[in-house]
Amino acid sequence: MNRNNLRRILIAACIVCALILSGTGAVSAANQSTFVITDFSMYPQSLMPGDSGIITVTLRNTGSTFVPVNQIFIKDSDGIKSTVTPYQNPIGGVGAGDTFTLSLPVISKGKTGTFYPVLYVDFDGNSGNYLKYPFAVIVDDKSIVISVTGRPDVFEPDTTQTVALTIGNLRMNAIEAVEISASGTGVTSKQTSLFLGTIDANKAANGTLSVSTAEETKEVTFDVRYRNGPAWHTESITIPLESGVSKTGAELIVNNIEVKNTGSSYTVIGDVNNAGLTTAKALVVTTEGVTKTGLYPSYVVGSLDEDGLSEFEVTFSNPADNKVTLVFTYKDVNGNTYTQKQEVPTTSAVTESQTSGGSNPVAAVLIVIVILVILAGGFAAWKKGKIFARK
Template sequence: MRPRNLVILALLCAVVALAGPASAGPADVTVTSFSLDPPVLMKGDTGTLTVSIANHGATPVAVRSARLYGSGVVPLSEPYPSVGEIGAGINRTFTFTVRADGGEGTFYPTFVLDFRDGAGSLRYPIPVRVEDTPLSASVIGKPDAFSEGRTADITVRVGNPRPNAASGVQVIPQGSGFTATPTGAFIGALPTDGSGTVTFNLTPTAETDVTFQVVWHNGINTHTSDLVLPITFGEDKRQADPVITNIEVIPEAGRYRIVGDVMNVGLESARSVLVTPGAPATPTDPFRVYVIGTLDSDDVSSFEVTFKADAGVTEVPVVIEYRDDNGNRYTATRMVEVGGAAMPIEEQDGGIPIVGVIVAVVLALGIAGAIYYSWRRT
């Protein structure tokens, strides 16, 4: 080899030795992932945006600052003013608090990583979706009509049409002119397209509007939506309807006996059915109250009641008392004529009928007369 070539080769080796390994540059730092909690914001919501970066180079990269800026979705937290070096093969995360200040749509706040020594910056737009669709609520179970003081079951279904899950879902009945049990019901988390149901026992005291307020959380943000149910009084076409038929009035010693049948012509069951004579009748043993129990739709049961009534009473009420499935109490009355029946003969306190006393007196007078007549002839 020529001496000149040897010199050139030696110089090249020296340059390589002095240069050392290649340095990592901004091109080796990339955004590897990002996440938003909650995944979809509503207008005015606050969320947490997390950005992850990685240094894929062989040596550290010096970073001056990290920041986020944009419109529609704006940062609330301060930027990272001093980041320092990111080592080779190291991941780093940056977290920002953001708020949805614009309307609905997809916004792109930009994540910026500034490098030192004039090496430029990394800019990465991050899509953030804003959608104001609320949870939906509907009444899926209620009576045909409401009655004052009558407890009714109201079933409310809550659905989640949003593109992300909702948490802490609860339903709270609000308003006046009614009482509700429970005073609030908890459903919990609802995934996308999920639903849950709750049932309230509602007792109205006046015609009113009941507002079922649905409360839920989107991330750390609380939202509400209202479902209004008008309460108007009317006749429930399905409720139990006991009717008295086949009445027979039987006069007895010192009282009346009424026998007959009770039939439930309604569509719902009548429970705890009792039959009793009402004022001005005075119930007496053995059947002051006749207990029937439960009468299902189209069922029939016989009954009998016994009572006393003052002279001049021509009709008395026969009262049916019953309850529905919710324990509400109802009464139905049938007037029964008793004036056409023979008046019962009153009993004395000792239990001897008055007619017996009269017969005994007549017999005693006859015997006394016979004795007197026999004595006169003697």
């Protein structure tokens, strides 16, 4: 064999190898037909250990004649196996210039790394006319990260509290159907779950979940369920609770209280200040232990911001035991209702006439004394001739 013939053989061998590695099928000399892979994809892009995935491949007959297809299968590798037996005569064959698309399932054996199973398309089953296509499958154990980005300082029993969460996707592919739910002893939620949907690779999504806890609740667990391709996964984070009264809630301070007695009813006037760190919403002032009557049986303040100040006025009658209880009711941002009470004696009530000054005997006496002093001084000055000369 001369040098030129050897060179031609080596070039032909290199071309055949290149065709196989690039996904181009072998050429049948008998029917002058060639198969090539025009599209290849894997869902999801990477697997987690034990996950299953779907390989979708599109092949094209670039030849001039019909080609029968005997079987299509995936040959297992070290970390990947096929979950189906070879497809026997799956499509019959492919005509000249036609394409066909086929999906095949694979599953991870549990190892991590990059593996290379091989797709085989056997055309006649006898002469060795087949397409061989190795492909890469990545298996990694990267999952998600769950961060608590907002929570109350304490969880008051039987009240609704809001917890803010951030879900970060550490995988190289998107995760789907992301859903957050809360669980634990005595933990309830009006939301059965919070649906976030799809989170792209190396991205994050934020969400809030409102939960209510009981006296015996010691911790709350937030479960994040998601799909990596067709496989479901769940990751969780548990936060310990501190029970008690919120240190950042509204705190009402009542000052400048004045009680008036109109004869048939009483009126309490005063100032209410919010010395807390959050707004007292829907603040209403009313009374307890008396008969609500008059113009203001209840007084609506509305929203009272932190450091806010508002006047109020309530009217009532028939106080028992010479006292009245002022009742301050308000809500927080989650709709929880809080009540604060303050007892005020009615024995020091000022009557309406005393307020106007019309019948105060002490004031009347003082006025008479002042007038008499003035008159006496004037009379003395007149006698001495200092004001009007006497004739």
